Amino acid sequence: MSPEFVLETRGLTKEFRGFTAVDSVDLRVQKGHIHALIGPNGAGKTTVFNLLSKFLAPTSGEIIYQGKPITGLQPNQIARLGLVRSFQISAVFGHMSVMENVRVALQRKLGNSFHFWKSERSLEALNERALQMLDEVGLLEFADTLTIELPYGRKRALELATTLALDPAVLLLDEPTQGMGGEDVEMVIGLVRRAAVGRTVLMVEHNLSVVSQLCDRITVLARGAILAEGDYASVSANPLVREAYLGSEAAVIEEAGA
Amino acid sequence: MTNLHIKQDSPVLPPQVVRERQQAAQRRKLWFYLALFGVALVAPLAVYPIFLMKLLCFALFACAFNLLLGYAGLLSFGHAAFFATGGYITGYLLSEYSGLGTELGILAGTLASAVLGLLFGLLAIRRQGIYFAMITLALAQLVFFIFVQAPFTGGENGLQGVPRGQLLGLFDLNDNLTLYYFVLAVFIVGFAVIQRTIHSPYGQVLKAIRENEPRAISLGYNVDAHKLLAFVISATLTGLAGSTKTVVFQLASLTDAHWHMSGEVILMTLLGGVGTVLGPVVGASVVVTLQSYLSNGPLGEWVHVILGVIFVTCVLLFRVGIVGWVLKLAKRNF
Numbered sequence: 001m002s003p004e005f006v007l008e009t010r011g012l013t014k015e016f017r018g019f020t021a022v023d024s025v026d027l028r029v030q031k032g033h034i035h036a037l038i039g040p041n042g043a044g045k046t047t048v049f050n051l052l053s054k055f056l057a058p059t060s061g062e063i064i065y066q067g068k069p070i071t072g073l074q075p076n077q078i079a080r081l082g083l084v085r086s087f088q089i090s091a092v093f094g095h096m097s098v099m100e101n102v103r104v105a106l107q108r109k110l111g112n113s114f115h116f117w118k119s120e121r122s123l124e125a126l127n128e129r130a131l132q133m134l135d136e137v138g139l140l141e142f143a144d145t146l147t148i149e150l151p152y153g154r155k156r157a158l159e160l161a162t163t164l165a166l167d168p169a170v171l172l173l174d175e176p177t178q179g180m181g182g183e184d185v186e187m188v189i190g191l192v193r194r195a196a197v198g199r200t201v202l203m204v205e206h207n208l209s210v211v212s213q214l215c216d217r218i219t220v221l222a223r224g225a226i227l228a229e230g231d232y233a234s235v236s237a238n239p240l241v242r243e244a245y246l247g248s249e250a251a252v253i254e255e256a257g258a
Numbered sequence: 259m260t261n262l263h264i265k266q267d268s269p270v271l272p273p274q275v276v277r278e279r280q281q282a283a284q285r286r287k288l289w290f291y292l293a294l295f296g297v298a299l300v301a302p303l304a305v306y307p308i309f310l311m312k313l314l315c316f317a318l319f320a321c322a323f324n325l326l327l328g329y330a331g332l333l334s335f336g337h338a339a340f341f342a343t344g345g346y347i348t349g350y351l352l353s354e355y356s357g358l359g360t361e362l363g364i365l366a367g368t369l370a371s372a373v374l375g376l377l378f379g380l381l382a383i384r385r386q387g388i389y390f391a392m393i394t395l396a397l398a399q400l401v402f403f404i405f406v407q408a409p410f411t412g413g414e415n416g417l418q419g420v421p422r423g424q425l426l427g428l429f430d431l432n433d434n435l436t437l438y439y440f441v442l443a444v445f446i447v448g449f450a451v452i453q454r455t456i457h458s459p460y461g462q463v464l465k466a467i468r469e470n471e472p473r474a475i476s477l478g479y480n481v482d483a484h485k486l487l488a489f490v491i492s493a494t495l496t497g498l499a500g501s502t503k504t505v506v507f508q509l510a511s512l513t514d515a516h517w518h519m520s521g522e523v524i525l526m527t528l529l530g531g532v533g534t535v536l537g538p539v540v541g542a543s544v545v546v547t548l549q550s551y552l553s554n555g556p557l558g559e560w561v562h563v564i565l566g567v568i569f570v571t572c573v574l575l576f577r578v579g580i581v582g583w584v585l586k587l588a589k590r591n592f
Contacts, residue, residue, distance in 0.1 A: 086476075092473070113459060115460055
């Protein structure tokens with residue numbers, strides 16, 4: 001039986017004024033995998049990510065999600081289909097309480113987002129579920145804190161809780177450990193691992209040690225095209241990959257693989 | 259969760275304490291509003307009612323504008339169009355159809371502004387920042403020239419001597435005191451609509467959009483549609499303020515439609531404190547008071563200069579506006 005692919009791209013291409021940032025990429029993400037997209041700076045990882053999450057429109061090519069083309073959809077529409085992204089800069093709602101951050105995600109399914117004549121109290125039915133979600137990422141005690149006052153690592157945890165509140169089938173994570181110190185990185189690895197249960201995760205990640213610990217499958221991009229694909233061992237042994245990373249990050253691969 | 263070892267940060271209050279504090283704050287707020295309401299009830303005994311009504315109309319205008327700028331993060335530079343449309347439609351209907359109840363005239367003006375708001379919104383909402391402001395300005399200028407040319411507006415003279423008529427066929431609004439209480443009721447209704455909107459399920463989503471638009475999109479919200487609703491509500495209430503103003507002064511004129519008016523409401527909102535509940539009310543009071551006192555005195559010709567200086571000082575020294583500044587002080591000291 002062939003594996004089931006939940007997210008696929010066919011000939012995905014993005015040009016910016018003559019510069020081809022993403023060049024005919026055929027990416028296939030298997031259901032249930034944690035799939036990493038890596039590559040040296042400027043390889044087009046973030047562009048691919050923005051194409052997949054619909055924040056950019058491709059020049060050509062197709063994106064297929066659960067067997068259906070989603071190439072022409074708006075970003076909020078694919079979120080409703082269960083394909084939800086995170087952001088590089090921790091994307092939280094700063095001047096709302098931590099609990100409200102999660103609740104506004106839960107709220108979408110109520111379909112009352114245009115009800116301006118109703119009291120806010122009608123949202124209180126969601127509080128219990130929101131607090132439960134916060135508990136799962138260790139933020140329960142901060143429920144009433146104003147989000148802007150949270151430290152960086154906790155904001156990331158909150159962002160993940162908010163994303164999970166949508167119960168997405170596929171999580172798109174944009175550098176979840178970017179700008180973090182050791183302990184926070186460990187925390188995020190734990191969170192992603194738990195969030196991935198029963199889901200598919202596609203992540204862009206710079207930190208190769210995170211990739212080696214978490215990911216089932218890795219796609220290496222270089223100059224907008226796929227250079228190699230496989231598990232961590234095979235990818236890190238690939239001479240093309242080593243060459244692409246040479247100089248700047250070859251040492252990092254060695255270190256992470258060790 | 260075993261691998262959670264983040265350093266402890268600022269002390270976290272137990273939820274119980276937080277809730278109690280919130281409830282106490284709620285009670286204080288309620289008493290404060292009741293006191294304000296009491297003052298509003300007796301105010302016409304001490305102050306000229308027409309002046310108070312002007313103040314209430316502009317306060318409602320500024321509150322409606324603040325809903326858009328402070329809570330949806332959209333800077334419209336064309337709100338004069340809604341203010342004037344409400345005024346002209348109401349003025350025209352009340353002048354032409356003498357049997358028409360004043361409340362219906364106002365309602366019609368308000369609805370016309372709502373429709374115009376929907377039109378403006380559909381055209382402008384996809385653009386952001388300065389582009390949004392410029393499109394709303396351009397559309398408002400278009401409306402201004404329509405009002406200059408259209409036969410029903412009286413051109414340069416405007417609509418004068420608009421009859422105030424009767425409210426529900428029961429109350430004669432030619433009596434200033436009766437009219438004052440009617441205008442106060444209109445203001446309270448408009449203010450309540452804004453309050454409810456801010457504190458509604460929709461208000462939560464609007465807040466999320468203002469805080470982080472891409473994130474709100476990624477949660478599956480149709481951001482443009484939510485912004486459009488805020489725009490229409492704001493335009494509607496602006497129309498209500500304009501219609502009511504026409505009844506009070508028995509006049510609808512090009513002054514209401516001029517871009518100066520769009521600028522003035524921005525000034526009021528920023529001066530009072532954008533994104534605060536009472537900021538626009540305070541800002542409108544300050545501006546209207548200054549205008550009416552200065553224009554009667556020897557400094558009459560300097561009104562715009564003085565307002566300009568106050569505005570510049572405000573923007574430079576306390577950007578959060580008068581109310582924002584008071585709230586900041588209160589937070590620091592209690």
